Amino acid sequence: MSDESTMALPVTDGLLAVVKDDCETCHLVVPVLAELAAGDRTFTVVSQDQADFPPGFEVLHDRELDISWKLQTETTPTIYRLAEGEVADQQAGWLRSGWERVAGTPGLGAGLPDQRPGCGSDTMLPDVYQRLMRRHSPHRISSRRVDLGSAEDPIEAAYARGWTDGLPVTPPTEERVARMLEGTSRAPGEVVCVLPPDLAECTVEKVAINAVMAGCLPEYLPVVLGAVKAAATSRFNIHGISATTYFTGPVMVVNGPIRRRIGMNSGINALGQGNRANLTIGRALNLVVRNVGGSRPGGVDRAALGSPGKLSFCFPEDEEGSPWESLSVERGFWPEDSTVTLFAGHGPIEIIDQKSRNPESLARTFALQLRMVGHPKLAGMADAIVVVSPEHARIFREAGWSKTRLRREIHALLTLPGAEVAAGAGGVAEGMPPQVAAGGKEFAKYTAEGLWFVHAGGDAGMFSAIISGWIGGAASSQMTTAAIDN
């Protein structure tokens, strides 16, 4: 990368006009340029395209468009007043009053119409913009450049190098990665974490490259960075989640103002397809774990069956429609904080209840389905998130049931008698160890920290969903929430 970002303007004080031959308005204002050139101030004419436009002027030819980029010119013509190397005032297009203000000269352009819109600056042409952004980016990209052959399809090249999750990826060109890095104020070389299973240093730049491949927009990058950081903690244990023969992958719940700002979907089909932010943020985390962490199916990843959510499983909570405090508030953050919560899970399992009209009955339905998670005879093992839909949430709201109340009722319903869940009981070999299940002992299906409620979904449908967990507790994976920083 070059150092043009610190390039100074060719002049520091006086008037400067940016024009181009391929612009009718620029031709229109040529007499005005002549009036300004006749004055005794410093006046510089910069041409974006032709070195001899306008004829008869001493023109500074901005062949590489570096001057226009530095001035952030969006329109030609634009008149600037510069003071000490900075733009003190400017007027885009032709507007007599504006040009008179900038130039400090009354009576400009007699005989011209009062105003005429300008043309787009050449710096705004898509391929030119990308090139200039790369040239002037303050970011120092240090990842290895993989040069492709002229006949090589970049999407196929990404497959061939083992970078994808099985779906096509957006080719991570330098231009796209530079634009992705605009989504954060953090330096590309900053180490986000040391990522298992390979214990590789994961930089902001590596996250950005994988976010490009996943299809993220730059404004999603802070969420992905937060998720990667949370994934690398011993508490979340992405190594174990990657390596297990179980179904599990990282499930992400996003809370706070960033959900709306980046257009995530917490409504109809919140757990399904169709929303770019939901899908690509979840995918980006999994690509980082694959490419930087080194977890690949058949390698470290030994899942017997896996689950489709290992491609992407990410959704925001519908906080506004919820009868309860949000997941992130429950986990100690303020409502105005943006957070991402990681949960080792898979699913969902459906909960149908179209008949309950009181919370006692609906809680029993929840409990019946929640007993299935893992196995009906195993207790104290897997955690779970219940995604409560609006039509089910309404029943708890109308009855004034808090989350704490609902959790307490379900825990009471899911205290399982040892005789029922012991290995071998009921003719089923699976179950709790018979020696500990003896003597009237009871088992809590979920630990005190093992059951969570999140509100999301469309307005119609008396269905909620269980996201089944892996093994909870400090020995395995615990729900982990990280603040999202810019």
Add this chain to the structure above:
Amino acid sequence: MTALLDPTSERTVQERQLSPRLPDLGEGTVALLDISKPRGDVFIKRLEELFAERGVSVKHYRKPTFSKPAPLDLRQQIAAECTAVVEALAD
């Protein structure tokens, strides 16, 4: 020409030789590592019997949880105290 940026950690894979295979277990001590999976104890108990029949001494070790890598201290202890290790990996 299109250039892509490498999304991987760019670490080169270190090729490591396997430790030399032991000609026999006569002199050494075998570590029996239980990773805290169900029925790992059953497997290890049977191995211990088989080693005892052959006059091989064993030492027992246990990972705190099967879901996380073995702590460094435990790995170093096994390497210092034993010449071979058998891990009860799965249920």
